[in-house]
Amino acid sequence: MNSPIVPLTFVFALLIILPLRSNATVLPIRMAxxxxxxxxxxxxxxxxxxxxxxxxGLILNARYFRSKSYSGLTAFGVNGEPAKVETLYVDFELREEKWKGQQAALIPLDYLEVAKDVEILGLVGGDLFWKYEMLIDFEKMEVHLQRAGKGGESLLESPDFDAVLPISLKAGMPCMEVWMGNKTYILGLDTASEDNMISRxxxxxxxxxxxxxxxxFFRGISREISEVESGYLSSVRIGDIFCSPMSTxxxxxxxxxWNFSGPNIDGILGFELLRQYRVAINFKSKVIALSPYRSSILMDLVSKDAGRRDSIMHRQSGAPVLSPAQHDRNR
Incomplete structure (x- = not known):
């Protein structure tokens, strides 16, 4: 029997509802x-x-944007396969939050648009948020974003967070210690990874x-399809909280x-973690906080998605590795 082709990258309630913070930019979530x-x-x-x-960093879909001047930049996917890309500088906005003269890599994302049946202008990478706190809340279907230390209540100060951990950053991706089986590992958090990935x-x-x-099977930025071993991994603990078995x-x-700056990682957590926990990240002070969802509404959303998972090609992140000089000019 042929192995199923599924979606990849390159994770519910009576929850204490946080009051809306006047300093936070609220971004409604649409799921694809x-x-x-x-x-x-x-x-x-x-x-x-x-x-x-x-x-x-910021990646723009080459279908909608054109570079005014060629700049050789190499993008690397999870498997390390290189791809030459063009770059340009743009003014980028997420509602009230603005980045002037932000460097962006141009990569064709048409295969994602076909797989998800939605127009995708680009990918917003973790490195853009190095001055920010971010809260991802699937119960309210919102992302809260605010400048770290700007004033007002921190997004990580809620008393209902069950785990608060230090993180390090790997080219903007939060990385933390996670207990799997009978030992600890270093795992990154990739919000666009549809399954968890662990080093073979x-x-x-x-x-x-x-x-x-x-x-x-999954496809990387080179568009080559790779077959990998898979399974559901249990006995995963983050701080004092245990995760349900996760597709891995x-x-x-x-x-x-090899290609990304930061700590060596043993794996990547993605939607399989985010579907279970409300997550807040302070990229500046390097802290992550998690609290479990208890809402059956969210579990229904996950169940509907699971029914389609075998019909869609998984994607693999293809983030360009940017040198410090190539980061946005306003740092």
Missing amino acids: DKFILIEGTADDVTGYFVLDTGAS NRRDELEPWLSDRGTK LFTDLSGIN
Whole structure:
């Protein structure tokens, strides 16, 4: 029997509802399967962008934007496959939050648009938020964004967060210690990864906690399709909170560790984590906080999505690695 082709990257309630903070920019969420879409504007073009903390900066869909001058920049996917891309500088906005003269990489994203049946102007990477706090709330279907230390209540100060952990950043992607099986690992949080990904070198030591083993296919920025081992991984703990079994792919992560600055990681968490926990991240002070959803409404949303997961090609993040000199000019 052929292995199913499923969606990839390159995770519910009576919840204490937080009061709306006057200092926070609130971005409504639209879901495209497991992608978080937020509305933004690059120069004068407005539309939906994928929130992608696994990307190191701003990526624009080459279908809608053209570079005024060629600049050789290399993008690397999770498997480390390189792709030459063009770049340009744009004024980028997420409602009240603005980035002037932000460098962006141009990459064709038409295959994502076809798979998700929605126009996607680009990907908004974690490196744009180095001065920000971010709250991802699937119960309210909102992303809250505010400047860290700007004043007012921090997005991480809610007493109902069950786990508060330090993080480090890998090209803008938050990374933290996570307990899997009987030891700790370093995992990144990629908000655009539809399944979790763990280094295939760790598969054997996690074997006792795997179920529903099989294989799946995914496509990277090179558009080549790869077949990888998969399964549902249990016994995952973040701080003092345990996660439900999560869909996990086992693949080669040496490319991302070699090409991206920051700590070497053992894996990547994505939608499989975000569907279980409300997550707040302070990129400036390098802290992450999580609290579990308890709403059956959110579980219904996940169940509807699960019914379609075998029919859509998974995507793999293809974030360009930007040198410090190539970051937005306003730092």
